[in-house]
Amino acid sequence: MALYLAKQGIDVTVYEKNQRLVSGPPICHLHAGGNLYREISEQHCLELLQQSIEFVRFFPSVVNVRPTVIAVPQGDEGKPGALLPRLNVLRDAYRKLVELDSENQVLGNPADYFYEFDRQTLDTLSKRHTPEAPQSLEEWLIPFAKHTDLDKLKFPVYVVQEYGLSLFRVASSVELWSEQIANLHIRTDAKIEQIRENEHGYELKLASGLTESFDFVINACGFRTGTIDDKLNKPRQRLVEFKAAYVTKWAKHQHEKWPEVIFHGQRGTPQGMAQLTPYPGGYFQLHGMTKSITLFDNGLVKSGGTTSQPQLPEHLVDKIDNGWPEQVQTTRSKSAIQHLAQYVPDFESAVPAGKPLYGAQQIPGLEPSLRSADVSFDGERYARLEIVKASSALLAAKKIMNRWFVDQHVNISSSHVLEPSEIELTAKQIARERGYPESLAVAY
Numbered sequence: 001m002a003l004y005l006a007k008q009g010i011d012v013t014v015y016e017k018n019q020r021l022v023s024g025p026p027i028c029h030l031h032a033g034g035n036l037y038r039e040i041s042e043q044h045c046l047e048l049l050q051q052s053i054e055f056v057r058f059f060p061s062v063v064n065v066r067p068t069v070i071a072v073p074q075g076d077e078g079k080p081g082a083l084l085p086r087l088n089v090l091r092d093a094y095r096k097l098v099e100l101d102s103e104n105q106v107l108g109n110p111a112d113y114f115y116e117f118d119r120q121t122l123d124t125l126s127k128r129h130t131p132e133a134p135q136s137l138e139e140w141l142i143p144f145a146k147h148t149d150l151d152k153l154k155f156p157v158y159v160v161q162e163y164g165l166s167l168f169r170v171a172s173s174v175e176l177w178s179e180q181i182a183n184l185h186i187r188t189d190a191k192i193e194q195i196r197e198n199e200h201g202y203e204l205k206l207a208s209g210l211t212e213s214f215d216f217v218i219n220a221c222g223f224r225t226g227t228i229d230d231k232l233n234k235p236r237q238r239l240v241e242f243k244a245a246y247v248t249k250w251a252k253h254q255h256e257k258w259p260e261v262i263f264h265g266q267r268g269t270p271q272g273m274a275q276l277t278p279y280p281g282g283y284f285q286l287h288g289m290t291k292s293i294t295l296f297d298n299g300l301v302k303s304g305g306t307t308s309q310p311q312l313p314e315h316l317v318d319k320i321d322n323g324w325p326e327q328v329q330t331t332r333s334k335s336a337i338q339h340l341a342q343y344v345p346d347f348e349s350a351v352p353a354g355k356p357l358y359g360a361q362q363i364p365g366l367e368p369s370l371r372s373a374d375v376s377f378d379g380e381r382y383a384r385l386e387i388v389k390a391s392s393a394l395l396a397a398k399k400i401m402n403r404w405f406v407d408q409h410v411n412i413s414s415s416h417v418l419e420p421s422e423i424e425l426t427a428k429q430i431a432r433e434r435g436y437p438e439s440l441a442v443a444y
Contacts (some may be wrong), residue, residue: 001218001220001385001393001394001396001397001400002014002174002184002397003173003174003177003178003181003184004058004394004397004398004401005397005400005401005405006177006178006181006183006184007181008401008405009183010183010401010405011183011185012183012184012185013185013186013187013212013214014184014185014186014187014220015187015190015192015204015206016186016187016188016189016190017189017190017191017222017224018188018189019188019189020171020175020188020430020433020434021171021174021175021186021188022167022168022170022171022174023171023359023434027165027167027170027390028164028165028167028245028277028285028357029068029162029163029164029165029260029275029277030052030055030056030063030162030163030164030165030391031048031052031162031389031391032048032049032052032053032056032107032161032162032163032391033045033048033049033052033087033090033113033160033162034048034049034372035068035070035083035086035087035090035158035160035162035262036070036162036262036273036275037369038078038082038083038264039267039369040369040372042086042089044372045086045089045090046089046090046093047372048372048389048391048392049090049093049094049097050093050097050395051372051374051389051391051392051394051395052107052162052391053094053097053104053106053107054391054394054395054398055390055391055393055394056106056107056163057103057104057106058394059170059173060106061169061173061418061420061423061424061443062165062166062169062170062173062423063163063164063165063166064163064164064165064166064279064443064444065163065164065444066140066163066164066257066258066259066260066278066444067137067140067159067160067161067162067163067259067260068159068160068161068162068163068259068260068261068262069141069144069157069158069159069259069260069261069262070083070157070158070159070160070262070264071148071153071154071157071158071261071262071263071264071343072153072154072263072264073152073153073154073263073264073265073271073343074151074152074153074154075152075271076154076264076265076266076271077266078154078264079154080116080154080155080156080157080158081156083158084116084158087113087114087158087160090113090114091110091111091113091114094107094110094113095110095111095113098110107161107163108161112137112161113160113161114158114159114160114161115137115158115159116156116157116158116159117141117155117156117157117158117159118155118156119150119155122141122144122145122150122157123145123150125138125141125142125145125146126142126145126146126150128142129142130142130143130146130256130257131257132255132257133257134257137159140159140257140259141159141259143253143256143257143258144258144259144261147253147344147345147346147347148261148343148344149343149344149345152342152343153343159259162260164260164277164278164444165390165391166427166440166441166443167357167440168427168428168430168431168436168440168441169423169424169427169441169443170390171427171430172423172424172426172427172430172441173418173423174186175426175430176418176422176423176426177418187206190206190208190210191206191207191208192204192205192206192207192228192231193205193206193207194231195217195228195231195232196231196232197232197381197382200213200215201213201214201215201216201217201381202214202215202216202217202381202382204217215381216381216382216383216404217232217381217382217383218383218384218385218400219382219383219384219385220385221361221362221384221385221386221387222362223240223242223312223320223359223360223361223362224309225238225308225309225362225384225385226238226240226303226307226308226309226310226362227309229308229309229384230307230308230309232382234308234378234379234382235308236303236308236364236376236378236384237302237303237308237364237365237366238302238303238308238310238362238363238364238365238366239300239301239302239303239310239362239363239365239366239368240300240301240302240309240310240312240360240361240362240363241299241300241301241360241361241363241368242296242299242300242312242316242319242320242358242359242360243294243295243296243299243358243359243360243361244293244294244296244332244356244357244358245275245277245285245286245287245294245356245357245358246285246286246287246293246332246333246336246337246352246356246357247283247284247285247333247352247353247354247355247356247357247436247437247440248283248284248285248286248333248336248337248350248351248352248353249281249282249283249284249350249351249353249437250282250284250347250349250350251282251349251351252282252346252349253282253346254281254282255282257278257444258276258278258284259278260275260276260277260278261275261276261344262274262275262276263275263340263343265289267289267295268289268290268291268295269290270290270292271290272288272289272290272293272294272295273287273288273289274286274287274288274289274339274340274342274343275287275288276340276344276347278444279437279439279440279442279444280439280442280444281437281439281442283353283437283439283440284350285357285440286333286336286337286339286340287336288335288336288339288340290335290339292332292335293332293335293336293339294336296316298312298313298316299312299313299316300368302366310362312360316360319358320358320359320360323355324355324356324358329352329355329356330352332356333352333356334352337350337351337352353437354435354436354437355435355436357436361388362386362388363388364376364384364386364388372388372389372392373386373387373388373392374386374387374392374393374395374396374399375387375395375396375399375400377403381404383400383403383404420443424441424442424443427441427442428441428442
């Protein structure tokens, strides 16, 4: 968001409490259609599709280009065919966006937005050799067909062009661009002590004693967003949810190129959705939408009383601020491995491979299933980023630009073009500094 505004010629200063940017909940997926979420509306799926396309156009080097498999387990109440009407709507919407602007074709050919695979086709694919570099959708599905217990699934299985996102390459891109754009100022390790509104705008004071003044304030979407609302007496209802994903290594199959795989399930139950996100070198990021894996007891809280800031239990805030006990990391990582192994039996040989990716995300309003949101305004000079998914940030920035700076488009250009290799090099450094494997920063 800050990068977009700065590129339009707006003088932007970013204050980040941590030492580097983009260090919140575990970003790993481009929700180009919202097919991970059966419970959200068709309209929200269409919004996620459009937002994702704009995000990829702005950040082409942060995407891991591989398909996503959507499977419904035998023990789940859902029916695969129930996904088909929405998939058709999304494919038609993508086609229309490409017809309007050919640059919107960032998810492959619209005709290839999704395909369905029956049991017989997957059985045939399971007998084929796994290529090191898949060249077709069928080749991408070979490892899935080989290692998944297909008897545990309903058919057909759908394969959708929802790609992966690299949290570390997003952070790297913003940091590198900030070095090229003179009007984008990044202040890290910066804790806001006071903020007050005056007749000219806002005055902000940091814990370090630094005081600066601004015409406008955008309250970013960290989980402590409500504390800024409180300081300015601008109440807002919201939820905060603490979640985690787990880094594992499946060395036995480290040379296989997997698609991302989603096994649908009812959120919060022992059979909650299982998500397998691949990275190079046999690393996989795991989500399991159960309270022993990704979700936590009392991990979803709402604002109320005299504060706009939802209050997470102290032990969860302590995880965010000070890290996790190693035993808890290991226990939950192993639970995630077992959760995936019920569908991919050989995944039982995977091992924990680093600390979890974790954090708390804000959700505007009081609807926990909300996934498509962007920005809200309070008064003439104050806005809140209300994004739940990273891909919504660009739309939020455009709405802010059109409301506050409609006559000020300058389009700052730079002679320097960020090369993917340059972005990846810095991303690997960020991953190392945060204690994660470099593979999570490498293009897949």
